[in-house]
Every structure is written in C-alpha cells, then in structure tokens.
Amino acid sequence: MYVNNNNNFFHGIMFHHFHDHGIHTKGQGSIDKDDFYKMINFIGRNNILDADVFFEKFKNNKLKNNQVCLTFDDAIKCQIDIALPILEELKIKSFFFVYTSIFQGKPDNLEFFRYFRINYFKNVDEFYDSFYEFLDKDLKSFFEKNNKKIQQTKIKFPHYSISDIKFRLVRDVFLTKVQYEDIMFLMFKDKKFNHNDFSKKLLFQKNDLKTLDNLGHLIGLHSHNHPTLLEKLTHDEQKSEYENCLSSVSEILDKPKNEIKCMSHPCGSYNADTLKILKELGIELGFKQIMTIEPEKGMKKVNNSFLEIARQDHADIFKRMN
Ligand SMILES: [Zn+2]
Known part of the structure; x- marks a missing residue:
C-alpha cells in the first residue's frame, strides 16, 4: 500500500x-x-x-x-x-x-522528439550516442563543471538516469532551444521521419x-x-x-x-x-x-x-x- x-x-x-x-x-x-x-x-x-x-x-x-x-x-x-x-x-x-x-x-516539438527517440532507436542510449555524434562537441569540461548539479538533480528526480540528466543539461543549458531543435531536425531527416504526420495522433x-x-x-x-x-x-x-x-x-x-x-x-x-x-x-x-x-x-x-x-x-x- x-x-x-x-x-x-x-x-x-x-x-x-x-x-x-x-x-x-x-x-x-x-x-x-x-x-x-x-x-x-x-x-x-x-x-x-x-x-x-x-x-x-x-x-x-x-x-x-x-x-x-x-x-x-x-x-x-x-x-x-x-x-x-x-x-x-x-x-x-x-x-x-x-x-x-x-x-x-x-x-x-517535445512529443515528436519523444516519439522519434522511442521508435527510431533501439534504446535511449543509442539515441543519446547518435545525438552527441550530430552535435559533435567536446562536452567533457561542461559535464565536469556541472557535476554537482547532476548529482543534485539525481536526488530531486530519482527516476532519471545519469545519462538522462546529462542529456537534459546539454539540451537546456549547453544549447539554445533553436540549436537543440536544429540537431533534432537533422536527425529526423537522416532517418526520414516526417513529424507533421503525427500531430493528430500524439x-x-x-x-x-x-x-x-x-x-x-x-x-x-x-x-x-x-x-x-x-x-x-x-x-x-x-x-x-x-x-x-x-x-x-x-x-x-x-x-x-x-x-x-x-x-x-x-x-x-x-x-x-x-x-x-x-x-x-x-x-x-x-x-x-x-x-x-x-x-x-x-x-x-x-x-x-x-x-x-x-x-x-x-x-x-x-x-x-x-
Ligand atoms: Zn509539461
């Protein structure tokens, strides 16, 4: 109970x-x-x-x-x-x-991104790997700088994995919304995913x-x-x-x-x-x-x-x- x-x-x-x-x-x-x-x-x-x-x-x-x-x-x-x-x-x-x-x-585009991530990749880590490849930036020092924040977020949102938290940080802090979405749209194109077809269903x-x-x-x-x-x-x-x-x-x-x-x-x-x-x-x-x-x-x-x-x-x- x-x-x-x-x-x-x-x-x-x-x-x-x-x-x-x-x-x-x-x-x-x-x-x-x-x-x-x-x-x-x-x-x-x-x-x-x-x-x-x-x-x-x-x-x-x-x-x-x-x-x-x-x-x-x-x-x-x-x-x-x-x-x-x-x-x-x-x-x-x-x-x-x-x-x-x-x-x-x-x-x-949140729901389209989610649908894409779930349906076009074997698992979320494969998606993250592909995303970082498209991003093509060295994130080592960014993650080091934010290490405390990552640990704090884990306490606040225990159901997130560390790679979820890192991805969210890159999405929300390292990148602007436009930069993030541009990368996602490149990935859509790469996998021939047309998100407009899904609006009514999702x-x-x-x-x-x-x-x-x-x-x-x-x-x-x-x-x-x-x-x-x-x-x-x-x-x-x-x-x-x-x-x-x-x-x-x-x-x-x-x-x-x-x-x-x-x-x-x-x-x-x-x-x-x-x-x-x-x-x-x-x-x-x-x-x-x-x-x-x-x-x-x-x-x-x-x-x-x-x-x-x-x-x-x-x-x-x-x-x-x-
Ligand atoms: Zn919400």
Whole structure:
C-alpha cells in the first residue's frame, strides 16, 4: 500500500505517458492500462479525490494528509486514448494541465522528439550516442563543471538516469532551444521521419479538451509554449505565456477566464515572478513536480504555497510497486 512516501502531506500524482499496442509506443516512464489499474489500487482508491473535491477541500484547508489527486500534464493524446476510459470507469475526475500552442497548430516539438527517440532507436542510449555524434562537441569540461548539479538533480528526480540528466543539461543549458531543435531536425531527416504526420495522433485536439471538461475533469494552465526553463524568461515573457494559455483555454471551453483556477508548472520551473503573475491571473491552486523542499528557493515546507503543491511522479510510485 502506498503510504504517501512516509511524508505527511497531501499532494498530486503526476502522469504523462501511457502506452498500448498501437500508435502509443512504450517508452521511458510510460505505463499501460493494466499498470494504471494496479497503480490506482496501490495508491488506494479511497485516497484519491476528484479534482473538484480536492480543489474545494484545499481552499477550505480540509485536505487530509493521505489524500491525493491525479494530474495529467502536456495534453498528450495517449491520456485520452488509454487513461481516460479507466478514469471514467472508476469515476475518478482528474486535473489536466495543458499547454496551448498545440491548439494553434504550433505544438512544441517535445512529443515528436519523444516519439522519434522511442521508435527510431533501439534504446535511449543509442539515441543519446547518435545525438552527441550530430552535435559533435567536446562536452567533457561542461559535464565536469556541472557535476554537482547532476548529482543534485539525481536526488530531486530519482527516476532519471545519469545519462538522462546529462542529456537534459546539454539540451537546456549547453544549447539554445533553436540549436537543440536544429540537431533534432537533422536527425529526423537522416532517418526520414516526417513529424507533421503525427500531430493528430500524439496530441490533444480542441475537442479532447471539451470532452474532458464536459465529463467533469478540471482543465488547468501549463503555459502556452511549454518552455523547459520558464524561470529563465523575463517577467513579461512569463506573463504572456500564462495569459495566452488562459485565453486559449477559456476560448476553447467557452468559459469565462475566472472559472479556470488551477495550473501546473511546466518542467517544474518557476520563480517569484511566475507566482506573482499566476496570482494576478486568479489562479488558486498550482502544482510543482517534486516531493521535496528546495531551500535554495526559500522553501520552508513541501507544500510551500498554494502555487507550490507537491506532486509525485507516477514513475516513482511504479518503482515502489515492483
Ligand atoms: Zn509539461
């Protein structure tokens, strides 16, 4: 039985990818339908609250330490295809945090990159090797310089391997987004992968958002473009990320903006500006994606503020089940 990580605090459970025998290929951290059932059992169905109940109780300070909610990030179609039927069957209403550039035909390439990595390479290490070949830079001193950061990240995100962490550092710190994507597109070309063919299969369409809303799930913000390090953006850039996201969601759901009250931080990245902006936009509940305190961010407790509620990555729970 899941005992809330021996921590005494309520939190969210964070899900991203699901796989089946069709288009949604098995990849790092993905689970299938049966795993999802088992995980819900392991967490304990009675500990899982509907999103709207979690939200109301949270606002009224009524959440108990054993209580959790399920959250789904990134508007990924496998959640609709695989997780949603189970949520409906078990009558669990959940949070769906979506970034909105996908609804304007300008998705972040994240899902395409993932699909490519999983389907065009034998394993993730073969992908990393190929990536570093295309990059063709000596990274030795970069990794040495960042050694402490790598170790710290491993503690923060235990389900990442060291090579995952190193790759993410190269992607997010060593390279600019444009440089990173240019390399990926070269790799696409090399393997004759045409990502535009996959948009509808891999990502939410507007109708998916409406369906979720009609079924009583809660839709929340997750920025417009899903930057990997939002905290590095200026105040105004961050503001437009969340304003655009809020406008899009409100328009698609045909709901006033003030009815959208929750969010999760993309890649867990935020700073003081972000929290101020979200507060001004009327957001009343925000999730981070770790279960620990970050003293360097001035945190005193795990659920540090109403915009910094902890979430457990489903991969960490999965590990504990097996
Ligand atoms: Zn995300």
